[in-house]
Amino acid sequence: MSNEFNFSIKDYQSDFKPTWCPGCGNFAQWRAIRQALVELEIPPEEVVLVSGIGCSSHMPNFLNVYGLQTVHGRGIPVATGIRLANPELTVLVYGGDGDIYGIGGNHFLHSCRRNVDIITIVSNNFVYGLTTGQASATTPIGTVTRTTPRGSIENPINPIAVAIASGATFVARGFSGDMTQLTNIIKAAIDHRGFAFVDVFSPCITFNKKQTFAYFRDKVMKVEDFGHDKEDFHSAMDLANRRILRNKLPTGIFYQIENTTTYEERDFALNQGIIPAKTDLELSDEQINAITEEFY
Amino acid sequence: MKEDIVVRFVGSAGDGLVSLGLLFGKILKKHNMNVLGFRSYQSVIRGGYNSYQIRFSDKEVLSVGEDADIIVLLNKHVAELHNPLVNSGARVIYDNDNIDLEELEYPEDIIKLSLPSVSIAKEITNIKVIKNSVVFGAISFLLGLDIKLIKEVIVEQYGIKGEEVIKINYEALDKGISFAKEKMWTPIWVKGKYEKARQMIIGGNEALALGMLSAGLKFYSGYPMTPATSIVHFLTKYLPKLGMIVKQTEDELAAVGMAIGAAYCGVRSATSTSGGGFALMTELIGMAGIEEIPLVVINSQRAGPSTGMATKTEQSDLFQVYGASQGEFPKVIIAPKSIDEAFLTGIKALEIAEKYQVVVIVLMDLYLSEQIATVKKLDFKRTNKRYAILEKAPKDYLRYRITETGVTPRTLPGTKEGMFFTGSSERREEGTSIASTLAGLPSTLPIRENMMKKRMRKMDVLLKELPKPEVYGSKDADITIISWGSTSNIVKEAITILNNNGIKANQLHLMYINPFHSEEVLKILKKAKETLCVEQNFSGQMRDYIRMKTGFNIKNSLLRYDGEPIVPSQIVNKVKEVVQNE
Numbered sequence: 059m060s061n062e063f064n065f066s067i068k069d070y071q072s073d074f075k076p077t078w079c080p081g082c083g084n085f086a087q088w089r090a091i092r093q094a095l096v097e098l099e100i101p102p103e104e105v106v107l108v109s110g111i112g113c114s115s116h117m118p119n120f121l122n123v124y125g126l127q128t129v130h131g132r133g134i135p136v137a138t139g140i141r142l143a144n145p146e147l148t149v150l151v152y153g154g155d156g157d158i159y160g161i162g163g164n165h166f167l168h169s170c171r172r173n174v175d176i177i178t179i180v181s182n183n184f185v186y187g188l189t190t191g192q193a194s195a196t197t198p199i200g201t202v203t204r205t206t207p208r209g210s211i212e213n214p215i216n217p218i219a220v221a222i223a224s225g226a227t228f229v230a231r232g233f234s235g236d237m238t239q240l241t242n243i244i245k246a247a248i249d250h251r252g253f254a255f256v257d258v259f260s261p262c263i264t265f266n267k268k269q270t271f272a273y274f275r276d277k278v279m280k281v282e283d284f285g286h287d288k289e290d291f292h293s294a295m296d297l298a299n300r301r302i303l304r305n306k307l308p309t310g311i312f313y314q315i316e317n318t319t320t321y322e323e324r325d326f327a328l329n330q331g332i333i334p335a336k337t338d339l340e341l342s343d344e345q346i347n348a349i350t351e352e353f354y
Numbered sequence: 355m356k357e358d359i360v361v362r363f364v365g366s367a368g369d370g371l372v373s374l375g376l377l378f379g380k381i382l383k384k385h386n387m388n389v390l391g392f393r394s395y396q397s398v399i400r401g402g403y404n405s406y407q408i409r410f411s412d413k414e415v416l417s418v419g420e421d422a423d424i425i426v427l428l429n430k431h432v433a434e435l436h437n438p439l440v441n442s443g444a445r446v447i448y449d450n451d452n453i454d455l456e457e458l459e460y461p462e463d464i465i466k467l468s469l470p471s472v473s474i475a476k477e478i479t480n481i482k483v484i485k486n487s488v489v490f491g492a493i494s495f496l497l498g499l500d501i502k503l504i505k506e507v508i509v510e511q512y513g514i515k516g517e518e519v520i521k522i523n524y525e526a527l528d529k530g531i532s533f534a535k536e537k538m539w540t541p542i543w544v545k546g547k548y549e550k551a552r553q554m555i556i557g558g559n560e561a562l563a564l565g566m567l568s569a570g571l572k573f574y575s576g577y578p579m580t581p582a583t584s585i586v587h588f589l590t591k592y593l594p595k596l597g598m599i600v601k602q603t604e605d606e607l608a609a610v611g612m613a614i615g616a617a618y619c620g621v622r623s624a625t626s627t628s629g630g631g632f633a634l635m636t637e638l639i640g641m642a643g644i645e646e647i648p649l650v651v652i653n654s655q656r657a658g659p660s661t662g663m664a665t666k667t668e669q670s671d672l673f674q675v676y677g678a679s680q681g682e683f684p685k686v687i688i689a690p691k692s693i694d695e696a697f698l699t700g701i702k703a704l705e706i707a708e709k710y711q712v713v714v715i716v717l718m719d720l721y722l723s724e725q726i727a728t729v730k731k732l733d734f735k736r737t738n739k740r741y742a743i744l745e746k747a748p749k750d751y752l753r754y755r756i757t758e759t760g761v762t763p764r765t766l767p768g769t770k771e772g773m774f775f776t777g778s779s780e781r782r783e784e785g786t787s788i789a790s791t792l793a794g795l796p797s798t799l800p801i802r803e804n805m806m807k808k809r810m811r812k813m814d815v816l817l818k819e820l821p822k823p824e825v826y827g828s829k830d831a832d833i834t835i836i837s838w839g840s841t842s843n844i845v846k847e848a849i850t851i852l853n854n855n856g857i858k859a860n861q862l863h864l865m866y867i868n869p870f871h872s873e874e875v876l877k878i879l880k881k882a883k884e885t886l887c888v889e890q891n892f893s894g895q896m897r898d899y900i901r902m903k904t905g906f907n908i909k910n911s912l913l914r915y916d917g918e919p920i921v922p923s924q925i926v927n928k929v930k931e932v933v934q935n936e
């Protein structure tokens with residue numbers, strides 16, 4: 059981090075104005091991410107934001123950081139490669155429920171267990187927006203969408219429970235209708251050592267007439283308001299599986315443990331302080347001898 | 355006197371054939387012999403019928419040979435299965451305590467050399483594998499090898515295990531030799547004095563990996579798939595020393611995705627797989643193409659389609675890699691033929707990828723990936739030279755500025771004021787997408803056109819840098835044989851045989867497949883009196899590729915797709931047929 063930090067939230071914004079439908083939940087996240095970076099004083103050149111495909115995945119177009127949009131569902135592995143290549147960077151993944159829980163589901167599982175220090179933020183709107191309203195992995199059973207005109211007949215996944223069960227060390231949920239809380243969650247996620255996962259209730263005002271801002275406002279409840287112990291695995295699971303507060307939708311940090319090592323701390327090169335992106339290409343005589351000896 | 359010797363060890367998975375083959379290779383290499391070895395095996399962990407064939411000579415060795423001079427049968431089960439593959443005149447070494455060649459009806463005209471290696475070893479130790487040293491002793495008598503040199507190899511290989519192990523091995527060797535002497539085996543290869551040599555014996559995948567390391571490979575990701583996996587095994591062994599990242603991923607999509615992420619940060623990165631995994635990687639390969647991120651992908655081909663024959667060789671992914679991913683983008687394809695070329699390819703692939711910000715696909719095949727061969731020396735590149743990377747962002751920096759060569763120097767994340775957006779959609783020079791709200795507007799049409807031209811132009815510039823194809827062999831040949839990948843050295847051997855038979859043949863080997871020197875290749879083909887394309891696939895992919903690139907129709911094809919490498923005699927016979935029909 060640089061000594062003199064004089065960036066404002068505007069400095070993290072590109073000249074390209076967001077193309078989302080006016081009123082889309084993604085706008086709040088666009089703001090919250092920038093706000094968190096400013097408050098944490100992370101200069102734009104040290105931030106890489108990686109996305110996939112979908113409405114939300116357009117995000118890096120609208121930011122003035124190193125932004126990389128991948129193909130559908132592949133943000134997490136590309137971000138992982140970036141972080142391992144240069145652990146000095148703050149690496150965020152941003153995508154939708156279709157992108158990260160659907161087509162990218164396998165990477166999501168493995169990033170949870172792997173504990174590479176990247177931050178994954180999912181704009182969860184329970185529907186496919188960009189392809190004009192089909193069922194997604196989080197669409198509740200019975201929901202009518204363009205691919206489920208008689209109502210969805212599949213159970214949705216529970217991303218919070220999946221993340222905790224898969225070994226994620228930071229699991230949280232935000233709501234696009236609560237900027238302050240969302241910003242604080244993203245800040246905590248960036249500060250967290252290891253993989254951090256934030257699911258965000260983010261209404262799609264065009265294709266989802268059920269999970270609207272009003273719907274969430276009525277249902278959300280902050281975990282801090284009822285004294286949740288975020289370090290306790292079982293309380294976190296109970297909360298995620300709605301064994302408690304059945305009629306509410308809890309937001310905040312469900313689960314966070316700091317007393318475990320990250321992938322970077324376990325890796326045999328990175329734990330020596332090596333930064334692959336800054337390493338000489340040339341091998342030393344000693345290295346050449348080491349790698350060729352077995353062939354003599 | 356024979357020019358070369360072929361020894362074939364026949365056993366099951368679990369018999370330690372690979373270490374046996376490698377050790378024998380090292381013994382021969384110590385004698386300054388040129389060696390080539392290849393394992394034929396099945397996708398089983400225990401049992402089955404496997405063989406390890408080694409050919410050596412003091413002359414150049416270009417194929418693993420056909421008929422074996424010495425066959426070593428390691429168990430009864432394989433002795434039964436191997437019977438039809440025994441050629442007349444072969445010396446068959448077997449343990450008569452458990453194998454009865456009469457009962458198995460082995461041909462009469464072979465030379466049966468019974469060697470009770472298990473019971474001889476038992477006189478020394480209870481360690482079972484010591485029987486192999488008894489076998490080596492007996493073979494070394496047949497081949498007139500220098501026991502001192504063999505013992506040196508034993509010390510190099512087992513020294514770490516302590517003096518006792520060395521002593522036991524020495525004793526076993528000596529007993530093997532005395533046994534052969536006593537039974538009056540006749541030596542078949544007498545060279546007299548051997549010169550001790552320092553050379554390497556190395557596998558195709560390892561040579562490729564060394565090439566990449568030599569060019570500064572610092573990130574490697576992969577998902578296990580035969581026959582590419584040994585690259586990861588090799589790199590993993592040394593990674594703390596190399597200060598690099600080697601990452602086994604959850605699938606091939608993640609493997610290529612991580613390599614792209616690291617390359618985006620300026621790290622020289624690669625990933626490897628075989629055809630099935632490559633199919634999974636293709637979407638991201640296209641992304642690296644449009645985002646102009648340097649990427650090296652190795653596809654070690656095996657027999658397809660689908661799972662096909664997982665442990666057998668083929669050259670049938672040319673069109674898969676050529677057509678990989680939707681749309682058009684610059685894509686370099688390199689197919690080495692030998693251990694030396696694999697090493698060189700490792701260097702070239704990483705350099706070209708970075709210099710031109712393109713995807714480079716290395717097409718190996720199982721026969722090359724898994725063969726071992728001697729090389730005198732590998733020339734490690736000693737340079738930190740980087741290409742098209744900006745230390746500082748210039749004032750009017752545009753990541754995708756249109757340039758004459760098509761290459762735009764890039765900033766890496768962490769560089770102040772060098773921030774840019776890149777995405778998998780078509781873009782403006784600063785990087786942002788023109789694919790959503792701007793798509794189809796009259797103002798964006800030329801942007802798209804210019805971006806396509808910028809990217810594709812890189813191939814024309816690169817082509818000028820690539821060596822022009824050359825013909826090997828006599829200028830006024832009766833036939834020109836075209837080949838690629840591991841098949842080429844087998845063709846080269848066939849050419850010598852043909853020349854000795856009074857048929858003049860020459861060869862065109864194609865290592866750089868895309869971009870393609872169409873004009874030069876056409877010139878060569880037009881001059882040829884007769885043409886034959888030799889490759890390991892069903893439909894003649896290289897022949898069709900050449901027709902597509904040059905318009906030239908290669909008249910004859912020799913195709914093999916049963917999973918085993920083509921042998922020189924097949925080529926010789928085919929050429930005779932072609933030339934006689936003229």
Ligand code: SF4
Pocket residue numbers: 077078079081082083084113114183187188261262263264265
């Ligand atoms: S379709 Fe829905 S998710 Fe997409 S931009 Fe519009 S409101 Fe947002």
